[in-house]
């Protein structure tokens with residue numbers, strides 16, 4: 001089995017658990033995205049919720065990418081870390097008045113509006129500031145993302161987005177309200193999508209909807225297809241970078257843009273997941289009746305994805321070269337779901353060994369909690385060790 005390359009000796013100086021970010025890999029990923037979108041009217045808005053660490057944000061902003069935010073505080077964090085307001089999209093089903101005002105005051109690129117009720121409030125708050133709010137309507141394309149049901153968002157009767165049937169009423173409201181500048185349509189069908197045909201289905205739907213808007217006499221300068229590109233959690237060493245080439249080629253092929261139309265992407269996971277690992281230490285090896293448990297000092301409080309979505313993360317013992325043997329890798333939290341993996345082959349392990357839980361760069365640190373009065377761990381960066 002190939003293992004990742006980690007500076008295990010340097011790690012010994014730090015208290016575990018901690019997040020470790022491979023900045024070389026992150027840069028390679030960002031370079032790849034830049035190459036695959038060069039010369040096309042494609043715009044990337046990094047989905048901050050995947051990883052909002054200021055170091056990571058500053059690096060992504062330095063590449064000229066925009067940001068996709070799902071809260072007012074994410075907008076403030078994005079601005080503080082160097083993303084220009086003119087490249088910030090703001091999504092979310094429950095935008096509060098305060099959050100909408102933050103967006104309006106900063107003249108962000110676009111509000112991705114998810115309901116009629118939100119549109120009405122946005123219209124009123126924009127009027128109070130004497131502004132027109134730039135809006136893309138988040139529409140449910142009713143496309144199945146073929147992913148875990150907790151991270152499928154594009155089906156009808158979902159808390160996210162507007163159903164097609166409501167579009168005529170929405171357009172009437174926009175015409176009457178006067179403070180809304182309809183600039184585009186927005187979609188986000190789910191996350192960790194590895195079957196790219198879901199995106200083909202999305203393109204077909206987008207073209208249909210664009211036609212429908214044309215028939216209402218509306219041209220849309222902005223088409224935003226959201227995020228959702230998956231990564232290979234099984235083989236982080238063989239496939240450290242998501243298949244951006246196929247992904248962008250697909251949109252180029254199936255979604256022919258009109259003149260002056262731009263295509264926007266909100267990639268989160270695929271940009272930052274592979275570069276991050278959760279580094280944890282073996283506290284105890286417990287011999288069960290038939291199993292061996294590796295009890296480590298990180299738990300669902302530092303990486304909740306396995307407990308929340310039954311997600312798989314590749315795991316390596318980065319202190320041992322002994323033969324492989326299966327372990328249940330579990331955390332110290334008082335919950336039965338606090339399990340990182342079952343029967344996972346690891347080099348034979350002992351108390352004190354360092355364990356790397358891979359592909360933890362997205363939805364790891366941002367979802368950390370203080371349950372059991374635990375501390376939020378530190379972050380280490382490969383270029384600063």
Ligand SMILES: *Cc1c(COP(=O)(O)O)cnc(C)c1O
Nearest residue numbers: 047091191227228266267268269
């Ligand atoms: C979470 C989210 C994204 C990013 O999704 P990934 O699967 O991490 O790429 C993009 N857009 C919206 C609206 C989101 O909620």
